[in-house]
Amino acid sequence: MAAVFIEDDPLPSWRDGRVKSVILDFVAAVCTRGSPEFRMPGERIAVFDNDGTLWCEQPIPVQAYFARDQVAAIAASAPSLKDRQPFKAFLDQDVETIHDLGRRGLFEFLLSINAGLTVDAYARRVRAWLSSTKHPALDRPYPEIVYQPQLELMRFLRTNAFKTFVVSAGGMYFIRAFAELLYGVPPEQVIGSTVRTRFETHDGHSELVKLAEVEAFNDRHMKVRSIGLHIGRRPLLAFGNSDSDMAMLHYTRTGKGRRLAMLLHHDDAKREHAYDREFRISPLIEGLNRREELHFELVSMERDWHTIYPAPRD
Amino acid sequence: MAAVFIEDDPLPSWRDGRVKSVILDFVAAVCTRGSPEFRMPGERIAVFDNDGTLWCEQPIPVQAYFARDQVAAIAASAPSLKDRQPFKAFLDQDVETIHDLGRRGLFEFLLSINAGLTVDAYARRVRAWLSSTKHPALDRPYPEIVYQPQLELMRFLRTNAFKTFVVSAGGMYFIRAFAELLYGVPPEQVIGSTVRTRFETHDGHSELVKLAEVEAFNDRHMKVRSIGLHIGRRPLLAFGNSDSDMAMLHYTRTGKGRRLAMLLHHDDAKREHAYDREFRISPLIEGLNRREELHFELVSMERDWHTIYPAPRD
Numbered sequence: 001m002a003a004v005f006i007e008d009d010p011l012p013s014w015r016d017g018r019v020k021s022v023i024l025d026f027v028a029a030v031c032t033r034g035s036p037e038f039r040m041p042g043e044r045i046a047v048f049d050n051d052g053t054l055w056c057e058q059p060i061p062v063q064a065y066f067a068r069d070q071v072a073a074i075a076a077s078a079p080s081l082k083d084r085q086p087f088k089a090f091l092d093q094d095v096e097t098i099h100d101l102g103r104r105g106l107f108e109f110l111l112s113i114n115a116g117l118t119v120d121a122y123a124r125r126v127r128a129w130l131s132s133t134k135h136p137a138l139d140r141p142y143p144e145i146v147y148q149p150q151l152e153l154m155r156f157l158r159t160n161a162f163k164t165f166v167v168s169a170g171g172m173y174f175i176r177a178f179a180e181l182l183y184g185v186p187p188e189q190v191i192g193s194t195v196r197t198r199f200e201t202h203d204g205h206s207e208l209v210k211l212a213e214v215e216a217f218n219d220r221h222m223k224v225r226s227i228g229l230h231i232g233r234r235p236l237l238a239f240g241n242s243d244s245d246m247a248m249l250h251y252t253r254t255g256k257g258r259r260l261a262m263l264l265h266h267d268d269a270k271r272e273h274a275y276d277r278e279f280r281i282s283p284l285i286e287g288l289n290r291r292e293e294l295h296f297e298l299v300s301m302e303r304d305w306h307t308i309y310p311a312p313r314d
Numbered sequence: 315m316a317a318v319f320i321e322d323d324p325l326p327s328w329r330d331g332r333v334k335s336v337i338l339d340f341v342a343a344v345c346t347r348g349s350p351e352f353r354m355p356g357e358r359i360a361v362f363d364n365d366g367t368l369w370c371e372q373p374i375p376v377q378a379y380f381a382r383d384q385v386a387a388i389a390a391s392a393p394s395l396k397d398r399q400p401f402k403a404f405l406d407q408d409v410e411t412i413h414d415l416g417r418r419g420l421f422e423f424l425l426s427i428n429a430g431l432t433v434d435a436y437a438r439r440v441r442a443w444l445s446s447t448k449h450p451a452l453d454r455p456y457p458e459i460v461y462q463p464q465l466e467l468m469r470f471l472r473t474n475a476f477k478t479f480v481v482s483a484g485g486m487y488f489i490r491a492f493a494e495l496l497y498g499v500p501p502e503q504v505i506g507s508t509v510r511t512r513f514e515t516h517d518g519h520s521e522l523v524k525l526a527e528v529e530a531f532n533d534r535h536m537k538v539r540s541i542g543l544h545i546g547r548r549p550l551l552a553f554g555n556s557d558s559d560m561a562m563l564h565y566t567r568t569g570k571g572r573r574l575a576m577l578l579h580h581d582d583a584k585r586e587h588a589y590d591r592e593f594r595i596s597p598l599i600e601g602l603n604r605r606e607e608l609h610f611e612l613v614s615m616e617r618d619w620h621t622i623y624p625a626p627r628d
Contacts, residue, residue, distance in 0.1 A: 042500055119542050163502070176546045186356055187546035188477070188503075197542050199535040199561060206565040208542040221513040228433050228511050228522045230544060232490045232501035247513060251520040 010156040013149040013307040019262075019299050023153065026260045030236060031160045037258040041161035045233050047248060048154070049240040050168035050175055050192070052282055053264055054183060056145045058273045059095045059137055061281065063110045063170050066129055068093065070113045093136075099280045103169070103244070106281060108214050111171050111195050115212035119173060119197065122210055126177035140309070146182055148310045150239075154183060157237070165235075167227060168192040169219040169244055173210065191230045193218040223248040235259075241266065242282040249287075249296055261296045263287050268302040324470040327463040327621040333576075333613050337467065340574045344550055345474045351572040355475035359547050361562060362468070363554040364482035364489055364506070366596055367578055368497060370459045372587045373409045373451055375595065377424045377484050380443055382407065384427045407450075413594045417483070417558070420595060422528050425485050425509050429526035433487060433511065436524055440491035454623070460496055462624045464553075468497060471551070479549075481541060482506040483533040483558055487524065505544045507532040537562040549573075555580065556596040563601075563610055575610045577601050582616040 014020040029037040030044065051057035068090040074081060081087045086109050089097035098106060114122050135145045154164045166185055168175055172192030179185040194215045197208045218226050224247045227235065238245070238252035241264040249261035263284070266275050276284040291298050301308070328334040343351040344358065365371035382404040388395060395401045400423050403411035412420060428436050449459045468478045480499055482489055486506030493499040508529040511522045532540050538561045541549065552559070552566035555578040563575035577598070580589050590598040605612050615622070 042494060045502075119546070120548070172543075173546070180356060188359075188544065190546065194543060197539050199538045199565070201564070205568040206538065206561070208538060208565075224513045224520065224522060225511050229486075229508060230502065232433070232487070232504065234434070247520070250515070251513070251522075254519040 010159070011149065011152050013152055013305060015304055015306045017304060019297060019304045022260070022297055026237070026258065027156065027160050029258055039236060039257070043233060043236065044157075044160070044162040045165065045231060045235040046154075046157050046162045046237040047165045047167045047227065047231075047235045047239070047252070048150070049242070049245045049248075050166050050170050052241040052266065053239055053245075054146060054150050054166070055142075056135070056138065056147075056272065057282065058266075058275070060098050061106075061110075061170065062135070062142065062145070063174050064090070064098060064106065065133075065136060066126065066174065067110050067113045069129060069133065103219070103281050104217060107169055107171075107193055107217065107219075110174075111193055111214050112212040115195065115210055118207045118209050120207070122173055123177040126174055127181075130178050140312070142178070143182055144309055144312055146310065147305075148307045149305045151183070151310065153239075154185070158184065162237070163189060165189045165191060165227075165231060167218070167223050167248060169217065169223075171195075172218070191218065191223075191226045219244045221247045224251045227251070238262070239264065240287075242279075242284045243286045244282060246286055246290075250294060253295060261294070262299050263291060263296050264299045265301060267300050268305075268308070270302075271308050272301055324473070325463065325466050327466055327619060329618055329620045331618060333611060333618045336574070336611055340551070340572065341470065341474050343572050353550060353571070357547060357550065358471070358474070358476040359479065359545055359549040360468075360471050360476045360551040361479045361481045361541065361545075361549045361553070361566070362464070363556070363559045363562075364480050364484050366555040366580065367553055367559075368460060368464050368480070369456075370449070370452065370461075370586065371596065372589070374412050375420075375424075375484065376449070376456065376459075377488050378404070378412060378420065379447075379450060380440065380488065381424050381427050383443060383447065417533070417595050418531060421483055421485075421507055421531065421533075424488075425507055425528050426526045429509065429524055432521040432523050434521070436487055437491040440488055441495075444492050454626070456492070457496055458623055458626055460624065461619075462621045463619045465497070465624065467553075468499070472498065476551070477503060479503045479505060479541075479545060481532070481537050481562060483531065483537075485509075486532070505532065505537075505540045533558045535561045538565045541565070552576070553578065554601075556593075556598045557600045558596060560600055560604075564608060567609060575608070576613050577605060577610050578613045579615060581614050582619075582622070584616075585622050586615055 029035050030039045051061045071087050071090045130142050134141055138145050157164055164185055170192050172194050175192050176187040176190045179190045196211045196213045196215045200207050200209050234255040235252045237260045238249045239262045240249055253259050253261040266273050343349050344353045362368055365375045385401050385404045444456050448455055452459050471478055478499055484506050486508050489506050490501040490504045493504045510525045510527045510529045514521050514523050548569040549566045551574045552563045553576045554563055567573050567575040580587050
């Protein structure tokens with residue numbers, strides 16, 4: 001009988017089963033007029049973490065590959081940097097040393113790259129890099145390391161009048177440069193870690209210039225505060241994959257009425273990666289220990305996803 | 315001949331003339347496929363100041379009336395505050411002393427009101443106040459002190475796939491509480507001055523609590539930085555009414571391609587108010603001196619607006 005409905009399945013890359021039913025039931029409950037859990041379109045806010053939730057973060061997050069290529073260019077003009085850490089680790093593709101930076105140390109270094117560029121010029125640089133390079137470990141263009149089931153889920157939510165937001169510890173200006181192209185999420189719906197900017201006027205023109213100073217490291221509790229700052233409504237749905245998403249999932253799940261909080265579990269060594277507690281950049285420990293008590297849905301990549309990556313584009 | 319088109323006029327409260335033509339031509343140029351100045355919908359960002367641009371700010375901004383009523387409640391339980399400034403000035407409706415606080419002093423006091431409430435509870439309190447009180451000077455409900463021509467302009471822009479944002483020095487959580495109802499602008503498209511928030515968990519529920527500490531006073535250059543932070547695209551259109559909007563208008567106007575920056579001039583003593591250089595809370599001095607050089611359109615309330623306020627609702 002399932003084949004009869006296959007053309008109407010909004011989530012073809014999600015395997016039939018408990019998790020898929022939970023998602024479909026949730027969307028039906030909050031989007032169907034007359035349902036006791038109906039929400040007006042304006043209240044339909046969904047937030048997604050980025051690295052490891054929307055695309056692959058192994059062995060290092062994509063922004064670290066971008067930094068590596070930027071560092072190579074910087075080192076070419078300032079050779080003394082070649083032997084200095086963390087520059088050396090990026091140049092040598094030394095994953096262990098990059099992991100040793102820790103979550104905050106890594107992201108603060110990534111955020112400092114390209115200080116002095118205008119916000120507009122930085123976005124152009126990111127887009128040029130993203131469209132001209134491949135993910136070194138997967139040997140695929142970056143649009144093809146995005147998780148196909150998440151593209152379908154975000155599209156399904158938007159079809160049902162949800163606004164989809166990215167809420168990441170990664171650089172806000174980095175993700176904004178490609179979020180519309182890769183995820184269908186416009187820049188104003190991307191929240192991330194930020195550096196300070198400076199307003200400058202030259203020759204009668206105004207620009208916003210990125211500085212090196214970190215303004216907000218958008219992690220854990222800060223993700224909730226930035227949802228307050230940027231959105232001003234409590235989400236109905238939140239999706240993450242690590243302990244850095246726990247506060248955001250908790251804030252979402254404990255709002256009034258029906259809510260859905262999901263954690264992606266990377267348990268698929270064959271098709272992607274199997275990691276959780278031991279991944280130093282973004283561990284999943286508390287999430288596994290407390291998910292039942294907190295009513296978070298654990299999404300198994302191996303069990304719940306039919307497909308991982310999109311088919312290559314022509 | 316004009317009467318033939320009157321039903322199709324998207325801006326009926328705007329008088330025919332130069333300014334109205336500039337607006338209509340601008341929207342046609344950036345929204346018509348094939349036009350050399352065509353912009354994709356995602357790029358169609360319009361930003362509006364709030365006080366004095368979208369609604370009346372005389373003799374004091376609306377948020378100061380809200381503060382007055384909150385202060386009265388606070389003073390009832392802590393009588394010693396009654397003789398302390400600026401509490402006394404608000405209780406006495408002493409407009410001169412309130413103006414003496416200056417722009418920053420006034421807004422920082424307004425932002426500190428209701429510290430300790432959750433973001434959600436504060437929004438409910440603002441909405442309850444707004445729907446149950448009248449503007450004391452105009453003796454009209456607050457939805458009827460909004461400028462009708464601006465409602466039409468924002469609706470016209472949205473019909474043409476613009477996203478409309480409010481960018482105000484007023485309190486962000488204050489404006490968000492009513493922006494959807496009054497302006498059709500959802501909370502996530504309201505940018506304003508902010509206090510810090512704290513993430514709290516009680517009895518298994520998470521909340522965001524407003525603190526008294528000002529995080530960002532969203533004025534002048536900060537308006538441009540907050541456009542970078544919250545929107546991440548340079549607007550195509552900006553509308554303000556005071557020198558605090560100059561940076562935002564300049565940033566908008568000096569982007570590539572066709573842009574429109576407008577300044578509302580309160581020159582209508584008969585129907586609203588006539589003020590500019592001398593209004594201490596929000597003066598318009600540099601704007602008048604430099605508007606031609608900077609190619610800002612000056613909108614005369616007296617000359618360009620047919621109607622000021624919406625007709626009373628039943």
